[in-house]
Amino acid sequence: MSIGSTPLRFRVTIDPDRCMNCGRCIENCSYGVYRKEGDSIRINSRNCVACHRCLAFCPRDAIEIEEKPGDYRSHPVWTREIREAVFNQAKTGRIISGGMGNALPWPIIFDRLVLDACQVTNPSIDPLREPMELRTYIGKKPSSLSIRERPGKDVELLTKLTPNLQIETPIMIGHMSYGAISLPAQQAMARAVHRIGTFMGTGEGGLHQSLYPYQKNMIVQVASGRFGVDIDYLERGAAIEIKIGQGAKPGIGGHLPGEKVCADVACTRMIPEGSDAISPAPHHDIYSIEDLKQLVHGLKEATEWKKPVFVKIAAVHNTAAIAAGIARSGADAVVIDGFRGGTGSAPVVFRDHVGIPIEAAVASVDAKLRSQGIRNEVSIIASGGIRQSADVAKIICLGADAVYIGTSALVAMGCRVCGTCNRGMCAWGIATQKPELTKRLDPETNAVQVENLIHGWTLELGELMGAAGINSIESLRGNRDRLRGYMLDEGLLNVLDVKTVGA
Amino acid sequence: MCGIIGVIDRRRQCMDGTKIKEALASMDERGSGEGAGYVAYGIYPDYKDYYALHVFFDNIRENKAPLDNLLEKWGTIIHDEQIKTYEQPGLRKVHTPWRYFFRPDRGMMPKSTTPDEDIVTHIVMKVNSERNGALIFSSGKNLGVFKAAGWPEDVANFYRIQDYQGYLWLAHNRYPTNTAGWWGGAHPFNLLNWSVVHNGEITSYGTNRRYIESYGYKCTMYTDTEVVAYLVDLLVRKHGLSEKMAVRALAPPFWDEIDRMPAKEQELNRAIRLTYGPALMNGPFAICVANENSLVGFTDRIKLRPLVSGESGDRLFISSEEAAIRRIDPDVENITMPKAGEPVIGRVIA
Numbered sequence: 001m002s003i004g005s006t007p008l009r010f011r012v013t014i015d016p017d018r019c020m021n022c023g024r025c026i027e028n029c030s031y032g033v034y035r036k037e038g039d040s041i042r043i044n045s046r047n048c049v050a051c052h053r054c055l056a057f058c059p060r061d062a063i064e065i066e067e068k069p070g071d072y073r074s075h076p077v078w079t080r081e082i083r084e085a086v087f088n089q090a091k092t093g094r095i096i097s098g099g100m101g102n103a104l105p106w107p108i109i110f111d112r113l114v115l116d117a118c119q120v121t122n123p124s125i126d127p128l129r130e131p132m133e134l135r136t137y138i139g140k141k142p143s144s145l146s147i148r149e150r151p152g153k154d155v156e157l158l159t160k161l162t163p164n165l166q167i168e169t170p171i172m173i174g175h176m177s178y179g180a181i182s183l184p185a186q187q188a189m190a191r192a193v194h195r196i197g198t199f200m201g202t203g204e205g206g207l208h209q210s211l212y213p214y215q216k217n218m219i220v221q222v223a224s225g226r227f228g229v230d231i232d233y234l235e236r237g238a239a240i241e242i243k244i245g246q247g248a249k250p251g252i253g254g255h256l257p258g259e260k261v262c263a264d265v266a267c268t269r270m271i272p273e274g275s276d277a278i279s280p281a282p283h284h285d286i287y288s289i290e291d292l293k294q295l296v297h298g299l300k301e302a303t304e305w306k307k308p309v310f311v312k313i314a315a316v317h318n319t320a321a322i323a324a325g326i327a328r329s330g331a332d333a334v335v336i337d338g339f340r341g342g343t344g345s346a347p348v349v350f351r352d353h354v355g356i357p358i359e360a361a362v363a364s365v366d367a368k369l370r371s372q373g374i375r376n377e378v379s380i381i382a383s384g385g386i387r388q389s390a391d392v393a394k395i396i397c398l399g400a401d402a403v404y405i406g407t408s409a410l411v412a413m414g415c416r417v418c419g420t421c422n423r424g425m426c427a428w429g430i431a432t433q434k435p436e437l438t439k440r441l442d443p444e445t446n447a448v449q450v451e452n453l454i455h456g457w458t459l460e461l462g463e464l465m466g467a468a469g470i471n472s473i474e475s476l477r478g479n480r481d482r483l484r485g486y487m488l489d490e491g492l493l494n495v496l497d498v499k500t501v502g503a
Numbered sequence: 504m505c506g507i508i509g510v511i512d513r514r515r516q517c518m519d520g521t522k523i524k525e526a527l528a529s530m531d532e533r534g535s536g537e538g539a540g541y542v543a544y545g546i547y548p549d550y551k552d553y554y555a556l557h558v559f560f561d562n563i564r565e566n567k568a569p570l571d572n573l574l575e576k577w578g579t580i581i582h583d584e585q586i587k588t589y590e591q592p593g594l595r596k597v598h599t600p601w602r603y604f605f606r607p608d609r610g611m612m613p614k615s616t617t618p619d620e621d622i623v624t625h626i627v628m629k630v631n632s633e634r635n636g637a638l639i640f641s642s643g644k645n646l647g648v649f650k651a652a653g654w655p656e657d658v659a660n661f662y663r664i665q666d667y668q669g670y671l672w673l674a675h676n677r678y679p680t681n682t683a684g685w686w687g688g689a690h691p692f693n694l695l696n697w698s699v700v701h702n703g704e705i706t707s708y709g710t711n712r713r714y715i716e717s718y719g720y721k722c723t724m725y726t727d728t729e730v731v732a733y734l735v736d737l738l739v740r741k742h743g744l745s746e747k748m749a750v751r752a753l754a755p756p757f758w759d760e761i762d763r764m765p766a767k768e769q770e771l772n773r774a775i776r777l778t779y780g781p782a783l784m785n786g787p788f789a790i791c792v793a794n795e796n797s798l799v800g801f802t803d804r805i806k807l808r809p810l811v812s813g814e815s816g817d818r819l820f821i822s823s824e825e826a827a828i829r830r831i832d833p834d835v836e837n838i839t840m841p842k843a844g845e846p847v848i849g850r851v852i853a
Binding site: 118121122123125130131133135137141142143144145146147149154155157159161164370371373375376397468469470471472474475476477478479480481482 | 680703704706707708709710712713714716717718741742743744745747748757758759767768770771773774775776777778779780781783784785786787804805807
């Protein structure tokens, strides 16, 4: 071994004065950090990923996890991560995978945008006393209405509207497939969205039978591997989403390793048990925008034009023009997934380096669609890096109709963002298919937590709107006048169409 | 703050500007002496078929010739003259107000179904966004806006509005927050035959502006009110909605109310909210909108600004204050306070 050991990423210690030797850490750690030797608990810190499962279940707060206890000689260019990536590839000669979202310290635009509030010249609105409307409709809208009014007769609406999804809060849960995450995790989120009156995506993993009771709140996905897709699946969903790309890995496909394809996953995806589920990089029936149009129409025709069809793309440099093409394809919504979007597994080089942030992508798409007079043709759903209610408010100001959350919903179920989803050993029972781990996740308890999270954000969003003197979400949407940029450069301010603080 | 008043005579019987000046001046408590204005319909019977363009020139020598050239490119100037003004001690004349009577050449807008209006709108948007020392602040037929930075009585005396005879008047007493002291920022705002006076602040302005600009309008006055004139023009003239339905789009019922409506009504109101969501106006406001046939008053959805209406014979009054209405007609009847979002509409019948 010419490279040898590298410094520990984490050092785990147990305070012997506090430890009662109960062994819960050993039971809970799925990565093999702890083992019993005689009467004492031994620790192998090198296996630790800092998922904090042990820490969460230690009854005596005896465990401490220290990050980077020993480091390399510091260097601004040759960072620890860069050096370790080189070691890794020198040893393996492979593409390095990772989980979760972008792990590079890019500046976060959301954190350089501030929201507005009313003072004196107009009153802020108290959501506890006055109506506060967050209801949102996702789908195509007519550009104008034709209304016939005749004396003595009812007012007649002559324009026919196409189906829209009605959501009571502009927060939905994005697509995380059964396979990438566990069934109890999907069940928990399905219960939550069902109770709140919002929607979640199935991901490209089919719709498991146990989710049928919640199908009215599920958006089914058609991706390049077409896993789990048949007419029954399409008909069960409230809407259909064509996935072209994903913010965590724009331009490439997906790969669910065979070891995660247990009998149940295999059945739901309609593939042989234990086989790798490979989604190609492009859809092989979509090599151009007009092919997309055919698929949109095909899916609508198959479901008798009763369901909205969404198209999801990764946020890339030319997103605005691509979205304008999608708006003309007959699709009802475009989902834009920013470069912070999460993933079960992606090559780190893509996760960290390809794509653009959601804030800039949404701003440019909204502006492009307006400039072409087709903003009403599609709703804009923003995803990838929505961490809190303030992010929701800001992205709606920048032009989004609604958001998809992903990682935040997982965190609500216990995920500690350790970024090890790709290994399938998630100690929280979320990103794994191992029965002994998935059974740790109780759908009901976690449904309540996810519901609480969305409910809390919704309350905060209402308060933010009320403070800005707005009582209907339509008036926040695209209202960039209610944002100011703090220490953003002029080029970016122009893209966001936002003034600087003080202006 | 700001005080507004509007009056329409349903049989087009004209009133001169004396009383409207007094009514507006009675609301000086609502203003700050930095802006006031009037619009009167029916004042140019001899030129009623031509667009009456009122323009503020920074100076005549430099800024007038380019506008003359532009107008002659797009049509014919039938007549033009300086608008008569009378020096007032409390009002500094920073612009020279001018009026043109203009006939657009329809052949210049062959694709349009409403070429006259589209040409005039184009000219107004172009001139006002270029800011070359000329600002067109009134562009309808047989009507005119008279406004400046000052107290209502000074502005009225500056133009001697008592010399104008109109069957429909709007007036505005301004307490500016956005653009103090700028003549262009005074109300009424006008485009074609639409005029607007507004008390309040539109918190949805950023959304409304971007929506209306995607239809080719340009917001150039640095203030939220002009967007109302353009929205009404879009909804009523271009999309063919009635005034009532246009107000429904701008200040729609809450979802709670819509959910309780009978199915057909629910479908209509949902369609209005879905289609015209970006036109919904939020924030505190009371607004009067007029065209040559009607006067409409309405408030925001939770009525954060006052609005009262009253009637007297053929006349309908709408104002921020009952006292202002009584200043015009002490015997006014049917004083009512319209509910939030519910329009008061007066139409001519002759």
